[in-house]
Each structure stands twice: as structure tokens, then as C-alpha cells.
Amino acid sequence: MKVSIVGTGYVGLVTGACLAETGHDVVCVDVDQRKVDMINEARAPIHEAGLPDLLKRNAGRRLTATTDLAAAVAATDLTFIAVGTPAGEGRIDLTFVERAAAEIGATLRNKPGYHTVIVKSTVVPGTTVGVVRRALESASGKAAGEGFGLGMNPEFLTEGTAVADFSHPDRLVLGGVDARTHEILGRLYAGFDEAVPRIFTNPTTAEMIKYASNAVLATMISFSNEIARLCTAVGGVDAIEVMRGVHQAAYFTMRRDGERLTAPIASFLEPGCGFGGSCLPKDVTALIGQGRDMGLGLGLLQSVLDINREQPGEVMRLIGRHFASLQDVPVTVLGLAFKPDTDDVRESPAFPIIRALKTQGARVSAYDPVARPTDHADMAGVTLAESLAAAVEGAEIVVLVTRWTEFSQLSGLLGKLGRRPLVVDGRRVLDPDAFALYEGIGR
Numbered sequence: 001m002k003v004s005i006v007g008t009g010y011v012g013l014v015t016g017a018c019l020a021e022t023g024h025d026v027v028c029v030d031v032d033q034r035k036v037d038m039i040n041e042a043r044a045p046i047h048e049a050g051l052p053d054l055l056k057r058n059a060g061r062r063l064t065a066t067t068d069l070a071a072a073v074a075a076t077d078l079t080f081i082a083v084g085t086p087a088g089e090g091r092i093d094l095t096f097v098e099r100a101a102a103e104i105g106a107t108l109r110n111k112p113g114y115h116t117v118i119v120k121s122t123v124v125p126g127t128t129v130g131v132v133r134r135a136l137e138s139a140s141g142k143a144a145g146e147g148f149g150l151g152m153n154p155e156f157l158t159e160g161t162a163v164a165d166f167s168h169p170d171r172l173v174l175g176g177v178d179a180r181t182h183e184i185l186g187r188l189y190a191g192f193d194e195a196v197p198r199i200f201t202n203p204t205t206a207e208m209i210k211y212a213s214n215a216v217l218a219t220m221i222s223f224s225n226e227i228a229r230l231c232t233a234v235g236g237v238d239a240i241e242v243m244r245g246v247h248q249a250a251y252f253t254m255r256r257d258g259e260r261l262t263a264p265i266a267s268f269l270e271p272g273c274g275f276g277g278s279c280l281p282k283d284v285t286a287l288i289g290q291g292r293d294m295g296l297g298l299g300l301l302q303s304v305l306d307i308n309r310e311q312p313g314e315v316m317r318l319i320g321r322h323f324a325s326l327q328d329v330p331v332t333v334l335g336l337a338f339k340p341d342t343d344d345v346r347e348s349p350a351f352p353i354i355r356a357l358k359t360q361g362a363r364v365s366a367y368d369p370v371a372r373p374t375d376h377a378d379m380a381g382v383t384l385a386e387s388l389a390a391a392v393e394g395a396e397i398v399v400l401v402t403r404w405t406e407f408s409q410l411s412g413l414l415g416k417l418g419r420r421p422l423v424v425d426g427r428r429v430l431d432p433d434a435f436a437l438y439e440g441i442g443r
């Protein structure tokens with residue numbers, strides 16, 4: 001199939017590269033000339049495992065990139081909308097989606113034959129058959145379901161494992177306004193493992209499946225953090241041990257060849273310094289905003305966000321057990337990416353922690369194996385170290401924010417350097433006994 005993708009970010013580029021790998025001809029469209037040039041030169045503009053290889057194999061052959069949206073749409077049969085959907089003022093900002101839909105619609109006005117438009121961006125339920133449909137119909141002069149196909153196919157990939165997640169999905173949610181759109185979506189994914197469940201539904205249900213999937217993960221994280229706070233207050237109980245006990249329940253364990261395996265969902269039942277990234281905070285915010293617009297208070301989800309917002313304060317509280325003042329105290333923050341194996345720093349909990357440290361007068365440095373967000377506003381006055389060793393060398397306090405595997409070397413490294421700083425483990429990945437001074441969330 002000939003496919004164009006409008007918006008070539010984490011989702012659009014991975015979608016494009018993976019679909020090209022399965023044999024489709026893909027044109028990626030972006031307003032960012034730098035990204036377009038890099039893709040055409042087979043260079044990955046983002047850090048994502050497996051992506052450089054996919055680009056090497058497909059760029060210039062089955063995968064090209066352009067800034068010319070009209071030409072890309074005109075030359076293809078199906079167009080994905082994969083632009084960003086940020087949270088603006090407590091609700092979803094659909095400006096980019098609406099603009100992309102209007103531009104696609106304008107091209108469809110003069111394009112003979114049937115074309116299918118599929119929303120891949122995460123959009124609040126009702127957007128595809130509302131804002132997107134209106135923009136497409138008014139710009140094209142054609143009707144959805146007659147002049148063109150319209151659907152919604154949410155993306156469940158996780159940054160860091162995006163290529164593997166896209167190539168081996170756990171489910172394919174295929175929302176369409178009519179049978180023809182379903183049939184086209186079925187053909188698009190025909191090369192994927194037949195055992196993967198295909199959920200054929202309407203676009204609004206597809207949109208809701210995506211939000212419910214993210215909201216439940218965010219809820220589990222905030223639940224764990226609330227329990228962790230209570231553990232700390234009670235004393236003599238470690239939230240990690242509690243959650244390990246919870247994980248043993250039959251509904252969190254699977255059996256394979258007689259072996260008991262913890263279900264991956266259990267990893268969301270662990271205390272930490274809070275969730276971040278470009279999805280969970282903004283998606284929960286978008287749902288709450290949609291509820292508010294409809295006169296519905298989503299109290300549970302509001303609490304999920306409130307707990308998450310307060311979680312960096314837990315790190316500061318643990319530091320406060322050892323330091324009455326942080327004035328001129330050298331502190332290093334390990335990890336700026338919101339999760340390991342990505343360079344994405346959007347909504348990373350590192351930033352509220354850095355802000356709080358600076359407000360209290362600390363001399364802050366930071367290190368991340370991949371992310372270098374030098375132009376981020378919160379990085380002003382923060383020294384970005386070149387290596388883990390350089391980052392911890394002069395630190396009196398080390399705060400671990402991201403679970404990069406490199407940070408497992410921390411105790412050995414501190415031993416070699418002869419340093420005994422306070423180590424605050426924001427992810428509960430370090431061995432408490434390996435440090436002279438250790439604090440962990442929920443301990």
C-alpha cells in the first residue's frame with residue numbers, strides 16, 4: 001500500500017519505518033526540515049533502539065521524507081495523522097490535528113479516487129468523527145464514508161522499545177466509520193502476526209481504548225506512590241516489599257511451562273518519583289478536561305495527577321532528613337529522560353526536582369547517558385556532566401531519577417572515587433546496603 005504519514009515524531013517515524021519494513025511504500029511528512037533531511041540521509045533524528053537499522057534498510061527506497069504534505073497525500077492511498085496533541089490549559093490542544101486534517105482535505109479536493117485518512121495521534125473520544133471529520137469534509141468538499149475513508153488507529157508503543165512494540169503489537173485497535181475503512185486497515189496490517197487480536201470498532205471507541213489504557217497505568221503508579229507515602233509514615237515497612245507481596249497474587253502472575261512469572265503490569269505497582277513523558281500526564285489531563293467540558297468531575301483521575309505532581313516533593317523530603325539547608329550544596333541528578341532508553345525529556349520528573357533543588361540554593365549538576373536538553377528552561381545554571389564519574393565526583397547528594405542500567409555501577413564508582421554522598425533512590429533500583437547514606441522512596 002502507498003502510505004503517507006503527517007507528523008514524523010516518535011510515533012510517526014517509527015510507524016513509517018516499520019510499515020516500510022513490512023513492504024509498504026511510505027512517505028513521511030514533517031514541517032521540520034532537519035528531521036526530513038536526516039531521514040532521507042538514513043539518520044535517526046531520535047534515540048530509539050532498532051530505528052537506525054530500519055532507516056538504513058529502507059530510507060531512499062521504501063521510505064522517503066518531505067515537507068510537501070500535498071505531494072505526499074496526492075501520491076499515496078492512505079494518510080496517517082500522527083502530529084502532536086499537547087495538553088494546553090487543562091485540556092487537549094487539537095490545533096495540530098485540525099490543521100493537518102484541513103491540509104489533507106484541501107489535497108483530497110482535487111485527488112481522484114478513494115483515499116483513506118487514519119488518525120494515529122492520541123485524541124479525546126469524539127475527535128475523529130468531530131473535529132477531524134469536519135476539517136476534512138469542509139476542505140475537500142467530500143463526505144467521510146463516501147468520498148474518502150476515515151478511521152482511528154491508536155498507537156500503544158513505548159519509547160525505548162518503540163520499534164519492537166510496533167512490529168509485535170499486543171493488539172491492533174482499528175476504528176473506522178465504515179466497513180471499507182475497516183477492510184483497508186485490515187489489509188494495511190495483513191503482514192503482522194495473525195495471532196495479534198484485531199479489534200474492529202468505531203473511531204470513538206478506538207480513541208477511548210487508548211485513553212483508558214493509559215489512565216489505568218497512571219492510576220496504578222499514583223496508587224503505589226500513595227501507599228508508599230503511608231509506608232514511610234508508618235515506619236518499619238518498605239513499600240517495595242509490600243508491592244512484591246502484592247505481585248504474587250494470582251492476577252499479577254502468569255504461568256509458563258510450570259514457571260511463575262510476574263505479569264509486566266506489576267511494574268506499574270512500584271513506588272518512584274512519579275510518571276512523566278509525553279503521554280501519561282497529558283492524556284490524563286486531556287480526559288479530565290473532556291469530563292469537565294461535559295459537566296463530569298473525574299475525581300479519581302484528578303487525584304492521580306495531584307499525587308504525581310507532589311511526588312518530587314517526596315525526594316526533597318528524603319533529602320531534608322539529612323540536610324537542614326541546601327545552600328551551595330553540590331547535588332547531582334542522574335537521569336533527565338523520563339524513562340530509560342530514550343532521549344525524550346518531556347514532562348520528566350527530573351525537572352521539578354531540579355527546580356526544587358535550585359530554589360533551595362543547591363549547586364545542581366546532571367547526567368544522562370543520552371538526553372542532553374541544554375535548551376530546556378530548567379537546565380539554566382545546571383552543569384551537564386559528560387560521564388557518570390564526572391557527575392558524581394564532587395556531589396554531596398546524588399538523586400537517581402531515571403532507571404538507566406548504567407546507574408547500577410553507582411556503588412562501585414563511588415567506592416573507587418572514595419566518595420560517600422547521600423544517595424536518594426527515586427526508582428528503588430539500587431541496593432540500600434551498598435551505600436553509606438541511602439534513602440529510597442517508600443522506605
Ligand SMILES: NC(=O)c1ccc[n+]([C@@H]2O[C@H](COP(=O)([O-])OP(=O)(O)OC[C@H]3O[C@@H](n4cnc5c(N)ncnc54)[C@H](O)[C@@H]3O)[C@@H](O)[C@H]2O)c1
Binds near residue numbers: 006029100155
Ligand atoms: N511518544 C509516544 O510514546 C506516543 C505513544 C503513543 C501515542 N502517542 C501520540 O502520538 C502523537 C504524536 O506523538 P509524538 O511523541 O510522536 O510527537 P512528536 O512531537 O515527537 O512528533 C510530532 C511531529 O509532528 C510534526 N508536525 C506538527 N504539525 C505538523 C503538520 N501540520 N504537518 C507535518 N508535521 C507536523 C512536528 O514537527 C513533530 O515532528 C501524540 O498524539 C501522542 O500522544 C505518542
